[in-house]
Amino acid sequence: MKKLLILLAGAILLLPAFAFAGNPSPWPPIGTEVEVFQLEGDAWRSLGIGDPGAFARAFTSLPAVGDSNRQFWRIDFQNHASVAQWVRWSITGTRWDWFVRKPGCYAADCIGFTIASNYDVDILYAGFDDLLYQGTGGVTLTIPVWYATWNLGTPPPPASDEWIPAALMNGKDILIPDSEQLHQGLSAKLWNKICVQQSNSACEYEDDAVVVIELKRIKPWIDPETGYFRPLQ
Incomplete structure (x- = not known):
């Protein structure tokens, strides 16, 4: 998997490129719903949280923590979008x-x-x-x-x-x-x-x-x- 080297606070994070394997997003979703904003013209408009009629909703999940004296930490991230047919x-x-x-x-x-x-x-x-x-x-x-x-x-x-x-x-x-x-x-x-x-x-x-x-x-x-x-x- 392609890795990106990023210098962060004097440490190196090894991040894999975002993977889009085609696995469907779970529903009900895991994690916590967060506020989504839609761009209208040159301004952002809030879509709120929990609206079943919203054009888009977003959830964050799989928190991670670390505490040690290791030189390198590899933290895997995934950004996934499930797009409905319209x-x-x-x-x-x-x-x-x-x-x-x-x-x-x-x-x-x-x-x-x-x-x-x-x-x-x-x-x-x-x-x-x-x-x-x-x-x-x-x-x-x-x-x-x-x-x-x-x-x-x-x-x-x-x-x-x-x-x-x-x-x-x-x-x-x-x-x-x-x-x-x-x-x-x-x-x-x-x-x-x-x-x-x-x-x-x-x-x-x-x-x-x-x-x-x-x-x-x-x-x-x-x-x-x-x-x-x-x-x-």
Whole structure:
């Protein structure tokens, strides 16, 4: 192990380089919690002690003492940081509203979304389907729907494989791997296409769906429900 020679009060301390072997920090942590300060602009702001919603917490442990006439003392130190996975995302809208005067096929760039994270992220889809007639009676009770992830300012070609029928979205598991681009943030547009037929009765049509973002590396000291620190006890 690489050693650093430091002159301290006329004695020589042999210090190993900080080791980062990848061993996880224990939780609950051993030792004593100490106050953490976060840099905001050019000033330090206290994060206090014991706050489960704090951005960072720190603990000190393994005290050591010495008392003898030895010439050299070797004191091993370790500095370890356990970094949680985070995600930051935004969606320009979670609802589409079509107002259709005449039958036909229509497409629109309905939403944009961005996502950033510091590790792999899964995107899961459920509940997608054609729009369902909301009244009683009616003739053709559904309006076919397709979706496409497409970053251009005009829709994909009508027959393009980019258009995915709504029901085929269900069960899709899109893994976004850890990368520099993901850390900085990825953006995309979700296009929506509907085909209103002459046989669709005048009424309201609707479908409700769910998109789930899953973080793939949750630390044992993070509460997966709240995203805050787990209790110390």
